[in-house]
Amino acid sequence: FQTVIATQDQWDEMLQIKGIVVIDVYRAWCGPCKAVMNLFRKLRIDFSDDNMLHFAVAEADSVETLKPFRRSCEPVFLFCVHGKILAMVKGVNAPLITKTVTELVQEEREIAAGEKERAEVLINQILMHKSHYFSPFSEVLTYSVGIIKPDDVLAGRVEEIKKKIRDAGFDIKAAEERMLTEEQIRVFYARNKDEPDFDAFVKFMMSGPCHVLIISKLEATDAIPQWKELHKTSESGEPEEPAKVPAVTETESLVNLCDVQDSVEDASRQLAFFFPNFHINAEHAERTLAIIRPTLLKERRDSIMQRIKDDGFQIAMQKEIILSEEQVRTFYSEHVNQDYFPALLEQMTSGPTLVLALTRENAVSHWRNLLGPKTLEKAKENPESLRAQYAFENIPINQLHGSSTLSDAQKELEFFFPEEQTLALIKPEAAKTHKDEIMNKVKEAGFNISKIKEQALTREMAAQIYKDHQGKPFFEELVNCMTEGPSVIMVLSKENAVEEWRNLMGPADPEEAKKTCPESIRAQFAHDILSNAVHGSSN
Incomplete structure (x- = not known):
């Protein structure tokens, strides 16, 4: 029941399908996600009367449009409605997938019944919000957050834009590809909330992955970032011809590259919002x-x-x-x-x-x-x-x-907040599939890894670690999870290390973690509440 997409032409054909297409984007080495097959079958049956819900699998390695997903090590699900990607879910998050499908089907029903108009993402709406520039940073504002929008990401222009930013004398301290939530978009673009078609713009920004950057300028200049509208709507209501991205020199503005804040306060807030574990090392x-x-x-x-x-x-x-x-x-x-x-x-x-x-x-x-x-x-x-x-x-x-x-x-x-040491352990399943990604998150969070080794735990060792759970119904299954292969065992050092590590891990239940701490390790890499990626000391 899933259409196979293995070429760019097949992807383009898929975009012509009327209705909703749920696309499982996978890497060639791992194949389509088997964990969602039963869920997709159930959704297909639940919404069979509407005849509008379709399913597909797409190999990211052979479809040029899906190039941004070739580095992903987790399942990615795209939701296409009448040829436009309107939503994305990373990871096997069954409740969120079900919620997204249900909301899209309901919206299509309302449109079909004439109760609602389809929100078009028009080119002039995109240009209105993507045609800003920022001038060089002042001495005080050393860091800012910038966003490269979904159309540029899916068009494969991220590296080109980043190069132009660097060529203009700016430095990129961090970069992450993310699917922004509605809250993040509305907070970042709060100053534009009263502009016409802002809701349509928010929907456009949720249509695919964005690239979020931390941009810095070390030398002093005369101004902090200023947002400028480069494309204005003429009196006839038609947008002016969009400017091409120029070759940027040190004295030119960074035109049409990405959106940033226009004040020190906004920049500081957005750094905390998008990169809570980023540590500023600037002079001031x-x-x-x-x-x-x-x-x-x-x-x-x-x-x-x-x-x-x-x-x-x-x-x-x-x-x-x-x-x-x-x-x-x-x-x-x-x-x-x-x-x-x-x-x-x-x-x-x-x-x-x-x-x-x-x-x-x-x-x-x-x-x-x-x-x-x-x-x-x-x-x-x-x-x-x-x-x-x-x-x-x-x-x-x-x-x-x-x-x-x-x-x-x-x-x-x-x-x-004295410097502390805490035990951290990457559990066998996560160590096998997500070791490097978890280690990167540990380092990005500012932990020093004092000691590290890979070792398969014996049943006695696992039972000792979880002795507080002995006698509970899930104890044997927990021990089995912990002894099915090598674990990565670390001693982490940092100020307030115990609490900081527990915050980075997130809630024990990955479903709760996805709702309350979506950037946590367990939200991103846990399989279930027993095989929940990592373990840490409680005190």
């Missing part, structure tokens, strides 16, 4: 410690966290803890003899505290300036300060802490 980038005290954390957590992100900070590390009296006295040792210390001690031990390592350019001074004066009386004279905005009438202690100097920040960060 700093880390500082921030503490959200118990009352504020309990009453207005979401508000203060959003404010931190809105002010351009990346959260490099975080830890929610209940401090002991001894810890408070040690951390605030220079304040112990002050009149206000008993109130500070009472507040700091009254419940969970959130400790953050914040990163951005000039992080220490920027955070201190946002906080305002330490005493509430003086802070209230500056109503725009965070300490004034997040004060509580019945509590005499301000609710936010920030390091005073770079040296203080280093000491305070070491107090809460």
